[in-house]
Amino acid sequence: xxxxxxxxxxxxxxxxxxxxxxxxxxxxxxxxxxxxxYSYIGFGGYFFSDFSLVHRTLDIRRxxxxxxxxxxxxxxxxNRPYKCITVEPGPSGDVLPTLSWRNKAxxxxxxxxxxxxxxxxxxxxxxxxxxxxxxLVVTVxxxxxxxxxxxxxxxxxxxxxxxxxxxxxxxxxxxxxxxxWHIIRNEIHEQASIRGRTLSPSKKxxxxxxxxxxxSDGTKMLTTGGLLHRNSQSDKVDQCDFEELTFVKxxxxxxxxxxxxxxxxxxxxxxxxxPRTAKQRLTTPIPHDDVRRFSEVYRYFPTFVEAxx
Amino acid sequence: xxxxxxxxxLPSKEFFISMLVRDIELFDAITDLADNSVEGAxxxxxxxxxxxxxxxxxxDAERFEISDNCGGIPVDLARDYAFRFGRPAKYKGxxxxxxxxxxxVGMKRALFKIGTSFVVKSKTRDSYFEVKVDVAQWxxxxxxxxxxxxxxxxxxxxxxxxxxxxxxxxTGIYDSIADDFSxxxxxGGLRSRLAERLEQPMSLGLEVRVNGKRLEAKKxxxxxxxxxxxxxxxxxxxxxxxxxxxxxxAGITAPDPGNPDTAGWYVYCNGRVVLAADQxxxxxxxxxxxxxxxxxxxxYALFRGYVFFDAILPSxxxxxxxxxxxxxxxxQWVVARQQMVEQMAPIITFLNKLDxxxxxxxxxxxxxxxxxxxxxxxxxxxxxxxxxxxxxxxxRARDALARISYQKPRxxxxxxxxxxxxxxxxxxxxxxxxxxxxxxxxxx
Numbered sequence: 001x002x003x004x005x006x007x008x009x010x011x012x013x014x015x016x017x018x019x020x021x022x023x024x025x026x027x028x029x030x031x032x033x034x035x036x037x038y039s040y041i042g043f044g045g046y047f048f049s050d051f052s053l054v055h056r057t058l059d060i061r062r063x064x065x066x067x068x069x070x071x072x073x074x075x076x077x078x079n080r081p082y083k084c085i086t087v088e089p090g091p092s093g094d095v096l097p098t099l100s101w102r103n104k105a106x107x108x109x110x111x112x113x114x115x116x117x118x119x120x121x122x123x124x125x126x127x128x129x130x131x132x133x134x135x136l137v138v139t140v141x142x143x144x145x146x147x148x149x150x151x152x153x154x155x156x157x158x159x160x161x162x163x164x165x166x167x168x169x170x171x172x173x174x175x176x177x178x179x180x181w182h183i184i185r186n187e188i189h190e191q192a193s194i195r196g197r198t199l200s201p202s203k204k205x206x207x208x209x210x211x212x213x214x215x216s217d218g219t220k221m222l223t224t225g226g227l228l229h230r231n232s233q234s235d236k237v238d239q240c241d242f243e244e245l246t247f248v249k250x251x252x253x254x255x256x257x258x259x260x261x262x263x264x265x266x267x268x269x270x271x272x273x274x275p276r277t278a279k280q281r282l283t284t285p286i287p288h289d290d291v292r293r294f295s296e297v298y299r300y301f302p303t304f305v306e307a308x309x
Numbered sequence: 310x311x312x313x314x315x316x317x318x319l320p321s322k323e324f325f326i327s328m329l330v331r332d333i334e335l336f337d338a339i340t341d342l343a344d345n346s347v348e349g350a351x352x353x354x355x356x357x358x359x360x361x362x363x364x365x366x367x368x369d370a371e372r373f374e375i376s377d378n379c380g381g382i383p384v385d386l387a388r389d390y391a392f393r394f395g396r397p398a399k400y401k402g403x404x405x406x407x408x409x410x411x412x413x414v415g416m417k418r419a420l421f422k423i424g425t426s427f428v429v430k431s432k433t434r435d436s437y438f439e440v441k442v443d444v445a446q447w448x449x450x451x452x453x454x455x456x457x458x459x460x461x462x463x464x465x466x467x468x469x470x471x472x473x474x475x476x477x478x479x480t481g482i483y484d485s486i487a488d489d490f491s492x493x494x495x496x497g498g499l500r501s502r503l504a505e506r507l508e509q510p511m512s513l514g515l516e517v518r519v520n521g522k523r524l525e526a527k528k529x530x531x532x533x534x535x536x537x538x539x540x541x542x543x544x545x546x547x548x549x550x551x552x553x554x555x556x557x558x559a560g561i562t563a564p565d566p567g568n569p570d571t572a573g574w575y576v577y578c579n580g581r582v583v584l585a586a587d588q589x590x591x592x593x594x595x596x597x598x599x600x601x602x603x604x605x606x607x608x609y610a611l612f613r614g615y616v617f618f619d620a621i622l623p624s625x626x627x628x629x630x631x632x633x634x635x636x637x638x639x640x641q642w643v644v645a646r647q648q649m650v651e652q653m654a655p656i657i658t659f660l661n662k663l664d665x666x667x668x669x670x671x672x673x674x675x676x677x678x679x680x681x682x683x684x685x686x687x688x689x690x691x692x693x694x695x696x697x698x699x700x701x702x703x704x705r706a707r708d709a710l711a712r713i714s715y716q717k718p719r720x721x722x723x724x725x726x727x728x729x730x731x732x733x734x735x736x737x738x739x740x741x742x743x744x745x746x747x748x749x750x751x752x753x
Contacts, residue, residue, distance in 0.1 A: 071719055160501045161494060164522040182493075190494040197485055 013302050014215040014257045018223060019050055020300040021247045021257075022137065023057050025210060026106055031239040032133040032229075036060055039105040043067070043092070044076070044085065050108060052081045062103065064088055066095045092122050101129040108137040108225075115140045115180045116156035120187050127191035127205075130228055137211060137225030138184055142177035145220075150176070157183060174214050174254070177222040181212060181252065184224055192228065202232040210242050212249040215257035226250075246296070257297060260290035267294070267301060274298050322448045330422035335486060336502045337633050338422050339366065339375075341415035342477060343503060343517070344581065344632070346377035347510050349475065351405040353380030360514030367520055368499070370491040373423050373482060378474035381433035384458075391416060392440065392456050406621040407579045409632075416477075425481030432473050444481075500524055506632075509580035529575065529615050531560035531690060534682035540652040540696040541687075544644065553620040555645050559652040560696055561611040561660070563684050569610035574649065576635060577617045578626040583634060591637060593650040601654030609660050614653065615687060616645055652696065659698040669710050675699060713738065 029035045036059040044051045044065030054060055061084040067076050070089040077087050088095045092109065107126055111119055119140065126136050144150045150171035154162055161183050170179065188207050196204030209226035229237055242248045247255045262270070266286055273282050274295055282291055294301070333341070343364055350362040367374040382391055420427045421444065429440045439459045447456075482490065489495045496519060503517055504524040511517060511526035518524065531539040539560025546553050574592035576584040588594055588605035592614070595604035618626050618641060627639030635642050663675045678699040715738075725737050 071723075160497045162497075163493075164497070164500060186493040186497075190492045193488050193492055197488060 011302070012217040013259045014217045015221075016049075016302045017257050017259065017297050017300040018213055018215055019053055021213075021245070022050075022108070022211070022223075023053050024300075025242060025245055025248060026054070026058060026135065028240045028242055028245075029133070029135070031236045032233070033104055037104070038062075039064070039103045040108075041066070041099065041105055042108040043110045044080075044087070046076065046079050048079065048081050048085065050110070051085055054106070055082050055084065060084075060106070064099060066090070066092050068092070091118075093118055096122055096125045101126075101131060101134075104131045104133040106135045106137075108139070110137075110139045111141070112139075113141055114153055114156065115142075115183065117158055120157070120161070120183070123184065123187050124191045127188055127207075127228060128195055132205065132228060132230045132233060134228050135210070135225065136188070136228060137223060139221060139223040140180055140184075141219060142174070142180050142214075142222040143216075143220040144171045144176045154179070161186065174220065174256075177214050177220060177254070178252065180222050181224050181254070185209065188226075188228075202230065204231045205229070206231055206234065208237050208242075209250045210248050212252070212254045213247070213257055214254045217259075222254075258293045259297065260293040262286065262290060262294065270294050271298055271301075319451070322451060322454075326421050326444075326448075329418050333418055333422065333631050334633070335422070335489065336499060337631055338415075338419035339368075339499060340503060340506050341419050341632070342375050343507060344409050345382075345416055346375070346379045346475065347507065347515065347581075348405060348409050349377065349379035349381065350510070350515065351408055358514050359510045362514070363516035363518070365518045365521075366499075366503070368490050368496060369520075370482065370487040371480065373479040373490065374476065376474065376476040378472060381436075381473050381475055382429075382431040382438075383433050384431075384436040384438045387429075387431065387438050387440070387458075404623075407619060408623050409579055409581050415632075420477070420479060423482060423486055424479040425483070427477065427479045429475070429477050431475040434473065496520060505585045506582045508582060509577065529558075529613065529687055530562065530684040531558060531613060531687065532563055532679065532682040533560075533685045533690060534678070536678055536697070536699040537561075537682045538693050538697040539690050540656075540694065541690045541692050542648055542652065542694060543692065544648065546641065546644075547620075547625070550621050551625060553618060553625050553641055555619075555641065556617040557614070557645060557648050557652060558616075558687055558690060559612075559614040559649070559656055560690075561656065561679070562613045563682075564611060564679070569607050572610045572612050573605065574614040574616065577615070578628045578632075579619055579623060580617075581628075581632060583628045583632050591635065593646055593653055596650050600650055602650055602657055608664050609657060611660060611663075612653070612656055614649060616649065618645070655698070656696050659696070669712060671710065713742070 026038075027035060029038065038058070038060055039062040040051065040054050040060045041064045042050050044067070048065065051063055051065060055063065063082070063085040065076070065080075065085055065087050067073065067087050067089050068091045069076070073087060073089045080087065088098070107130070109119070109122055109126075113119075119138070123136070123138060126134070130136065142153075144153045147153055150168050153171060153176050154166070163179065163182050166179060169175075185207075192205040192207050199205075205228055207226055207228055209224070211223055211225045213221075213223040215221055215223070227237060227240075227242075243250070247257075249255050266284075270282065270284060270286065270291060273280075273284075276282060276295065284291060286294075330338075343366070346364045347359075350359055354362065362377070362379050364375065364377045364379070416429075420429075420442075425445060426441070426443045428442075429438075431438055440456055441459050442456060500519045500522070503519065504511065504526065507515065507517060507524075508526050508528070511524065512528050516523060533539060537560075539558055541559075542557045544555040544557075546555075571586050573586040573588040573594075574584060575582060575586065576592070584592065590596070593600075593602055596602045620626050625641070627636045627642035627645075628634070629636055637643075659675075663679075666672055666675050675698075722734060722737055725741070726732070729737075729740060731737055731740065
């Protein structure tokens with residue numbers, strides 16, 4: 001009876017939940033422009049999971065996947081789930097400058113490595129060139145466990161950009177994610193500021209952070225990002241009402257995607273009792289903490305199907 | 310007919326200020342203000358230590374403030390010199406020996422650059438003054454180049470509550486500068502720059518804080534062991550109060566995966582860094598064929614050179630007015646640079662040998678010698694005309710390695726990798742070569 005088996009973490013449920021949350025946030029961009037008119041730029045890999053979800057939920061038709069494994073481009077193109085996806089071979093640092101930035105875009109730089117100067121350069125490039133109304137999201141590996149020295153996590157970053165007084169103890173647990181968050185945010189602010197130097201106050205670029213996710217499917221990851229907009233568009237941003245979404249975080253406070261270890265049967269049973277009011281007690285043998293964790297992400301929980309083979 | 314043959318040549322304040330502030334970058338302007346604090350400490354400290362003295366910099370979009378407890382500015386100094394543009398030729402004020410600020414322009418230049426109004430308050434043991442300047446107001450009278458004290462002077466008006474030291478606050482910060490001040494990356498860059506330029510007084514105890522966080526001094530160090538010795542030469546010129554001492558150290562530092570940006574020459578004038586990590590022709594890189602010193606390249610990332618010029622009279626030192634470079638025409642510099650180039654050449658040769666050893670030889674003599682050497686402070690380095698380095702192990706001709714480079718279809722290479730469970734192309738090359746050698750045994 002497979003529904004009694006616990007959910008298989010190798011399919012990365014936390015990442016899947018995050019993807020759905022991001023998409024839900026993207027649907028709120030309507031006050032800026034018709035969301036389907038946006039471009040989408042990301043790292044599709046072989047599976048193009050984010051591309052699929054974005055196209056299906058938002059009907060975006062200008063999609064670019066940057067693929068650094070240039071040896072096998074035909075294979076990546078073969079695996080494209082939809083015709084409207086273009087695969088551009090090369091490292092992001094080479095490809096981003098060749099793209100057209102005239103159109104508003106959703107850009108998700110889903111790196112699977114630790115933060116480094118090259119990634120910061122990519123962030124700078126997007127901030128310098130993106131059309132106001134663009135959303136930039138960055139994901140990096142923020143796990144210091146596997147390193148010889150925790151400090152190695154910062155070794156590929158210009159020392160001037162690392163916040164002062166960082167001690168080794170600050171790098172354990174989610175500490176490294178917080179430091180990366182800080183560095184990325186400083187980079188975006190700096191570039192937005194530079195871009196606006198010669199512009200009038202209403203045209204100056206502002207960054208409204210929307211995302212600060214901590215999640216782990218075995219390795220701690222950080223996703224952070226937000227909306228780049230002109231000062232004069234601040235009221236449009238307010239109209240988007242992003243803050244209504246519980247997972248939207250506009251500052252150093254992170255949203256932890258914490259997937260409880262439940263069996264399928266438990267997940268389904270809990271789900272049928274949600275959403276609940278604050279006072280409501282759920283009838284269930286599942287530990288209270290797991291119930292709480294589940295109720296925070298249940299709407300985005302992957303739907304699993306049992307199959308007879 | 311009466312002709313008026315006079316031509317007005319008085320500078321306009323507007324022009325003067327705009328030329329003045331264009332001359333200097335923001336980081337350097339702020340460092341200039343910190344320099345004044347250091348010079349203040351030089352005037353009052355006992356001995357060479359700066360322990361107990363501190364400089365605090367507070368910077369944000371609305372306000373810039375630098376305060377210190379470095380003895381304060383005596384009011385007569387303020388009256389006759391600190392607020393003048395340029396030092397009067399006959400001035401015999403209490404400029405400290407081995408001081409920094411002979412140019413007299415630094416403070417005004419920095420303040421005019423940052424904002425539209427500033428207040429300078431300073432208390433010494435015997436005096437206290439305050440100067441408030443609204444730049445727009447001040448510019449209005451084209452002929453009056455004076456400033457006014459708001460609270461005079463010696464004896465009276467010594468504010469009982471104020472501590473000895475100086476506080477300078479600037480408000481009405483110019484837009485572009487305010488934009489910079491509000492960036493954490495800018496503040497990080499400022500911290501880095503101050504720590505770099507004020508390394509020596511900081512190493513001698515001076516505390517410097519930016520927005521409350523203390524800066525760390527990074528003392529210069531070189532690798533040294535029984536087989537590895539840095540070069541260290543001393544020169545001097547002039548006599549008595551006009552004497553200039555020059556010390557030149559050159560060698561290598563320990564390998565650090567982090568940062569090749571810190572390689573190159575560091576030049577100090579009376580302990581103030583004027584060039585840091587210089588990799589340009591100014592310090593001898595790319596000195597032309599035959600000199601043995603090529604243009605800087607990351608292969609030389611271990612190179613460190615330190616030049617110290619010290620003189621009682623700062624005007625004799627080879628630095629630019631902005632303290633951000635050297636006066637390349639100064640005879641002191643010309644002589645020193647020649648020595649620097651001579652010291653660099655054998656180090657470059659060694660670094661080339663090290664690179665060859667790493668890439669082409671099974672030998673690890675040089676690498677091992679480096680790992681066994683100690684990083685020592687410059688005070689522990691003894692005079693040595695030319696740097697001394699270990700020699701390559703003698704590599705027998707039979708063991709010498711040659712590099713083979715060729716291309717094969719990617720699909721075939723990948724196939725072999727997966728069959729043999731290898732990770733890299735060079736491993737594939739090595740394996741296939743060894744395969745032939747074992748089977749066919751040509752020669753041996």
